Amino acid sequence: MTWLTAEQALILLGTKSQTLYANVSRGRIRAKPDPSDTRRSLYFGEDVNKLAARHPGRRKSEAVAEEAIRWGDPVLSSALSTVTDGRLFYRGRDAARLSEASTLEDVACLLWDMKRPLRLNGKVSQMAEPRLATAFAALAHRAPNDLPSLGRSAVALQAEAEDVLMTVADALAPGAHDMTLDQRLAENWKRPEAADPIRRAMVLLADHELNASTFAARITASAGATLSAVVLSGLSTLTGPLHGGAWRGVSGLVDTATAMGAREAVQSYLAQGQSLPAFGHPLYPDGDVRAQALLPHIPLPPIFAELQAAGEEMVGERGNIDFALSALADVFDLPRDAPLTIFALARTVGWLAHAMEQVTSGRLIRPRARYVGPSLEV
Known part of the structure; x- marks a missing residue:
């Protein structure tokens, strides 16, 4: 995440x-005070580069399409969630406020536009601990056998979405179905005191516009695939290190900071030209609102507090949110991959919401490729 001086911009x-100032006032370029000199401003590099790449005059449609699929540009219309002025909204409701008292099940009802409470029924899973591999296997078993999503009513899709969510929950949060999903995860990890921050985290992670995994899920849904296939697609994308797998980078940073000190660790990353894992987010120039909503409810471990201070000062x-999830896992001594487990279970709700919205549109998402390979044979 790069910020530029006025001269660089x-x-x-x-x-x-x-x-430059006009583009800032119109919201085209985000700006913030320079930490080293509050009389000056810094300008968000992604916004500046985006404007710099645009040329006056009429552009060919393929050039417009290519630009539209890059990070940060709108791709599809959606009524589900948006990030506006540093705040995250689900169907117009502030996600941070929802996290104060709502459960993931409540958010599912909101995002799925349900007219009744969620029903997650079934047998109690006997699995000893949450396993991501089990979720993959269960979804892969369902995907070719469930009904395609096209041509079915909203009520039918909502009922199947409940069933798919239950499949993922039984793999990632096995337990009694009369407990909320956050309680099931906390009990499975034998950390009941972690239930409330887990609940808050899952509400904040339920959806986040058209991130990589959600876009992958919508493409799958646009082909009419089963809802289980949609979630399988989203889950596969989520595991990447630039998405839900970012917890590994945070874990490495914490290990380095533990060994040499927080300030020294940050300095080491910067000296090697590496961006600091879990700091900054392009959609939140003033700080990830999800982390800001979650961190006050976590007794921050000393090494995380030191990293937080060093990162804010030096970067x-x-x-x-990746930083907050890793802190949550550390302070309650959860499994190392707990951040990904929490993320996956929460985001399943969002993937299913986007799948149902995409199916309603009846359109196939099919971008074109701009060929740049060897000359074609004649």
Whole structure:
């Protein structure tokens, strides 16, 4: 995540200062005070580069399409969630406020537009601990056998979404079905005192616009695939290190900081030209609101507190949701991959919501490729 000085931004844009300031006032370029000199501002590099890449005049449709699929540009219309002015909303409701008292099941009802409470019925799983591999296997077993999603009513899809969520929950949060999903996870990990922060985290992670895993899930849904196949697609994408697998980077940073000190660890990352894991987020120039909503409810371990202070001072960014999830796992001594387990269970709700919304549109998502390979044979 890169912030530029006014001089750097003007060189890239090739414009005058007035034009830069006008783009900031119109919301095209995000800005924040320079931590080293509050009289000056820094400008969000992604926004500046995006504007710099645009050329005046009419562009070919394929150029517009190629630009639209890059990170941060709108791709599809959705009524489910949005990040606006540093806040996350689910169907118009503030996610941070919802996390104060709502459960993941409540958010599922909201995102799925349910007219009744969620029903997660079934047998009590006897599995000893949550296993991501079991979720993959269960979804893979269902995917070719369930009904395709196209041509079915909203009520039928909602009922199947409940069943698919139950399949994932039984793999990741095995336990009695009269308990909420956060309670099931906490009990399975033998940490009942962690239930409330886990609940808050899952509410905050339920959906997040068209992130990589959600876009993958929507593409799958657009082909009319089963809802279980949609979740399998989303779950596969989530495991990548640039997405839900980011907890590994945080774990490495914490290990380094434990060995050499927080400030020294941050300095080491920066000296090697590496971005600091779990600090900053392109959609939240002033700090990830999800982390800000979760961290006050976690007694931050000393090494995390030191890293948080060092990162904010030396990088000028706040810890994001990956940082908060890793702190949650550390303070309650949860399994190392607990952040991914929490993330996957929560985001299953969002993937299913997007699948149902996509199916309703009846459109196949099919971008074109701009060929840049060897010359074609004649």
